[in-house]
Amino acid sequence: MEFKKIGVIGAGTMGIGVTVDLVLHGLDTVLVDISQEALENAKAVISRDVRFAPLVHKGAPKVSVKEAVARITFTTDIN
Numbered sequence: 857m858e859f860k861k862i863g864v865i866g867a868g869t870m871g872i873g874v875t876v877d878l879v880l881h882g883l884d885t886v887l888v889d890i891s892q893e894a895l896e897n898a899k900a901v902i903s904r905d906v907r908f909a910p911l912v913h914k915g916a917p918k919v920s921v922k923e924a925v926a927r928i929t930f931t932t933d934i935n
Contacts, residue, residue: 861886865934867898876905879924880917886929895930902928 862878864871867889875898878885889895906924909916 859883861929863888865889867891867894867930872898872901872905875928876902876909876924879927880906880909880919882917882919882927884927884929886931888931888934890932892932895932899925899928899930 861884863886864875864878865888867875867887871887871889875885875887879902887895887898889898903921903925906919906921910918
């Protein structure tokens with residue numbers, strides 16, 4: 857089974873971690889939260905985590921921040 861896009865509900869610590877893992881492995885992701893502020897914070901944290909992932913985890917795929925963020929749709933619309 858091949859996934860085209862995966863949804864993550866909640867832009868907290870866990871949602872950010874799952875989203876980072878998904879985009880590092882080349883999957884398009886929709887990150888949903890009730891707050892635009894939470895999504896903006898998540899984008900900053902995701903950018904940082906993607907940048908440092910290869911340094912922290914030697915086996916992590918190397919993906920540019922620009923490419924990773926482009927794979928994510930940040931939204932407050934659950935639909």
